[in-house]
Amino acid sequence: MAYRELIAGTGRFLTFCGGAATIGFRMREDPRERAALKLVRETDAGVVISGRLGMHTSPAYAEDVYVGSLNGVEIGGHRASFVVPVGAPGVTTICRKIAARGPSRFAAPLSSRFDELDGQMWLDNVFVPWERVFFAEATPEPIATWLLWHHLYGWLAKAEFALGLALALSDAMGLKEHEPTVEYLVDLVVEVQTVRSCLIAAERDPAFTVAGYCVANHTHLMPGASRS
Numbered sequence: 001m002a003y004r005e006l007i008a009g010t011g012r013f014l015t016f017c018g019g020a021a022t023i024g025f026r027m028r029e030d031p032r033e034r035a036a037l038k039l040v041r042e043t044d045a046g047v048v049i050s051g052r053l054g055m056h057t058s059p060a061y062a063e064d065v066y067v068g069s070l071n072g073v074e075i076g077g078h079r080a081s082f083v084v085p086v087g088a089p090g091v092t093t094i095c096r097k098i099a100a101r102g103p104s105r106f107a108a109p110l111s112s113r114f115d116e117l118d119g120q121m122w123l124d125n126v127f128v129p130w131e132r133v134f135f136a137e138a139t140p141e142p143i144a145t146w147l148l149w150h151h152l153y154g155w156l157a158k159a160e161f162a163l164g165l166a167l168a169l170s171d172a173m174g175l176k177e178h179e180p181t182v183e184y185l186v187d188l189v190v191e192v193q194t195v196r197s198c199l200i201a202a203e204r205d206p207a208f209t210v211a212g213y214c215v216a217n218h219t220h221l222m223p224g225a226s227r228s
Contacts, residue, residue, distance in 0.1 A: 002131065003083065014064045016147055017056035019071030019081065022120055025052055035072025037123065042075070046129035049073065049082065050090075053121045057147075060095045060117040062086055067121075069136045078135040082128045090126040095119035110161060114154050149202060149216040152224045156195050163188045198224030 007014055020026075021036035028034050037051035051071070059065060063086055069079040086093055095117045101108035166188055175181040202220035209215060 012064060013058075013062045014066055014083070015056060015058045015062035016066050017053050017068060017121065019068040020054045021072075022052045022054045037067070037071040037073050039073050039075065039080075040125055046127055047075070047080075047082075047133060048125050048127050050123050050125055052123070055118045055120065057118055059086060059093045059119040059121060065121060075133070075135070079137065081134045081136045083132040083134070084121070084123070084126060084128060086121075088126055090124040092122040092124070093119055094122065110158055114158065146215060148218070148221050148225055149199070152195055152199055152221060156192065156199065159188070159192045159195065163192050195224040 006012065019036055021034060025036060026034050035051070036053050037049050040048040040050050042048075053065075053067060053071070056065065065084050065086060067082045067084055069081045071081070073080045073082075084091060096119065098117065099111045099115045101111045101115075105112040163185075166185055170176055170178075170181055170185060198220050202216040202218075205217050205220060206214045207217045207219075
């Protein structure tokens with residue numbers, strides 16, 4: 001609750017990482033070495049962790065990263081998750097380069113607005129205080145539900161742009177009566193409308209957390225996720 005109030009009061013940018021390891025870690029011969037993180041030691045003030053985390057979104061812009069329970073660390077028999085500052089000692093963030101595009105936001109509307117610069121985070125003996133250690137289920141679903149909602153909104157924006165472009169080109173090229181083109185357009189319309197309906201349903205028929213907070217209904221989001 002204290003951390004949630006901190007975010008609400010300061011606007012601090014927190015992004016999400018499910019906690020899965022990088023591809024290199026996952027291919028290690030010893031299964032015990034495939035987890036993303038390992039617990040180096042515990043202290044009265046917190047824990048020290050090391051490892052490498054796989055792809056997560058917007059680390060180039062974030063101030064904190066929530067590392068989900070897929071990271072493999074257990075403390076006292078409970079799966080642990082962490083909030084790690086991007087600028088903390090021992091943290092290295094690696095992002096891909098910005099997508100190649102023209103300087104005009106008008107000419108490159110999608111890559112200008114939705115290029116998330118996914119990246120990895122490497123941790124070398126990083127200290128995390130106990131107030132930033134959270135015990136959670138061994139699934140990121142409660143948090144990832146919000147991220148799926150956000151992901152679908154981004155996908156829908158791209159899909160609507162693609163559909164609008166397809167309609168404009170079909171009209172300009174005189175293909176409005178061309179049967180194969182019409183079939184492609186109908187397929188696009190179905191995909192776009194399905195995802196739009198899923199988002200509306202998830203918001204109009206929301207779920208609620210134990211604390212009473214309203215969240216997007218995961219049941220409604222899943223059909224849209226299968227489309228995107």
